[in-house]
Amino acid sequence: MSSSTVYQATCSAPVNIAVIKYWGKKDTTLILPTNDSLSVTLDQDHLRSVTTARADASFKSGDRLWLNGEEETIKAEGRLRRCIDEMKKLRQAKESNDSTLPKLSEWTVHVCSENNFPTAAGLASSASGFAALIASLAALYELQPEVSSSELSRIARQGSGSACRSLFGGYVAWQGGEDASGQDSLAVEVAPQSHWPDLQALICVVSDAKKGTPSTAGMQRTVATSPLLQHRIKHVVPERMTKISQAIQKRDFDTFAEITMADSNNFHACCLDTAPPIFYMNDVSRAIVQLVEELNRANEAEGKGKLAAYTYDAGPNAVLYAPKANIATILQTIRHYFPNADFDDTFDLLGKGVNASH
Numbered sequence: 001m002s003s004s005t006v007y008q009a010t011c012s013a014p015v016n017i018a019v020i021k022y023w024g025k026k027d028t029t030l031i032l033p034t035n036d037s038l039s040v041t042l043d044q045d046h047l048r049s050v051t052t053a054r055a056d057a058s059f060k061s062g063d064r065l066w067l068n069g070e071e072e073t074i075k076a077e078g079r080l081r082r083c084i085d086e087m088k089k090l091r092q093a094k095e096s097n098d099s100t101l102p103k104l105s106e107w108t109v110h111v112c113s114e115n116n117f118p119t120a121a122g123l124a125s126s127a128s129g130f131a132a133l134i135a136s137l138a139a140l141y142e143l144q145p146e147v148s149s150s151e152l153s154r155i156a157r158q159g160s161g162s163a164c165r166s167l168f169g170g171y172v173a174w175q176g177g178e179d180a181s182g183q184d185s186l187a188v189e190v191a192p193q194s195h196w197p198d199l200q201a202l203i204c205v206v207s208d209a210k211k212g213t214p215s216t217a218g219m220q221r222t223v224a225t226s227p228l229l230q231h232r233i234k235h236v237v238p239e240r241m242t243k244i245s246q247a248i249q250k251r252d253f254d255t256f257a258e259i260t261m262a263d264s265n266n267f268h269a270c271c272l273d274t275a276p277p278i279f280y281m282n283d284v285s286r287a288i289v290q291l292v293e294e295l296n297r298a299n300e301a302e303g304k305g306k307l308a309a310y311t312y313d314a315g316p317n318a319v320l321y322a323p324k325a326n327i328a329t330i331l332q333t334i335r336h337y338f339p340n341a342d343f344d345d346t347f348d349l350l351g352k353g354v355n356a357s358h
């Protein structure tokens, strides 16, 4: 905070990669998912959004937002508008309890957000972006600790579903909820990063081209046309949520890997079951699947358990999870079979989720 008429806060938020995938909404305005999901939060040194929110009594022209240096329109009924309004409502409630507070809820806010990775790289920039927006407004309006991170996740969810999971570090579940108003649709911590620091993530950037079918449109086409998605929602995800949470608690990599890979494959099968079908993985993505499956088979034949788990989001890039000791072997093998592949370094998983110390 600087002078008496300018208030400013900066926060960063991480990317998360789901191991149980969110795909489908039962309410497209409130962003209520058709199933629960669970993710692992990545290290902010490599992938993060950094956002500064500034309230200034002299700002006159209405709330404004810049993303990577370009101004975005805040549409009247849009997601950005809803998120900013919800945060202002929380500030207003705080002000109504304490008349000495400046009425920041009535001031115009300017927001400036940047990613430290290419937005087009298909690496879940909307998740870290909306999480950083909510975190910076929460810091600007001094909402915490009275307002919990789960309560903030309920608002981040209305910006982009997967963003609710980026308010936490480590292992995070998005509980879809039953309530039609979305009150119980929020993220909770399953375990902090410190619980299982031996697990690492490796991202293989197969292509940094923008994806063909945006997630928001793609998932509703799946909801409207895929019988397999209905099976997934009712009979596949609930049991997997329980089992993978237990595997995380027990640091059981074999079970974690088995469920992660099965869920990625089930999600992409639902995409293929959509009319017309959606293809996110390409030939290189599939070759990496075969390579990891073969490495796991060979390792298991020696009685050593699985080497790695693969998972793919709405794009061709592979995210591999593995115990630290296996990373060198994985990198070496991938480099051998994909000598021209452009992939990033290894990532330690994140400890704290949102970070306000910039």
Ligand code: 2P0
Pocket (backbone or CB within 6 Å): 017, 018, 020, 021, 022, 023, 031, 037, 126, 127, 159, 160, 161, 162, 163, 215, 216, 312, 313, 314
């Ligand atoms: C996930 N994905 O759980 C899944 C797996 C992609 C595949 O969340 O419409 O950008 O903004 O709520 O969060 C991508 O969807 O969609 C996504 P909206 P979002 O991470």
